[in-house]
Amino acid sequence: MAARKIINVKKVTKKEVAECWNIELPFKWSDILYIRCNVKGDINWDKAPIYQPQELIERGNYNVIN
Numbered sequence: 001m002a003a004r005k006i007i008n009v010k011k012v013t014k015k016e017v018a019e020c021w022n023i024e025l026p027f028k029w030s031d032i033l034y035i036r037c038n039v040k041g042d043i044n045w046d047k048a049p050i051y052q053p054q055e056l057i058e059r060g061n062y063n064v065i066n
Contacts, residue, residue, distance in 0.1 A: 009034040041065040
């Protein structure tokens, strides 16, 4: 099995995501989420996937950009 590529993510709040995407996120989601970004921390809000903390722990191979 091939190793998974390391992804860069940035910590965001559920409120930030909801405002940028103009949607209401599920109530049960945690207030802290992670969104995929590039190595500079730039986010492509049009198509970047979001992750819950537990998803990243299970996935492994991620780098949190500040």
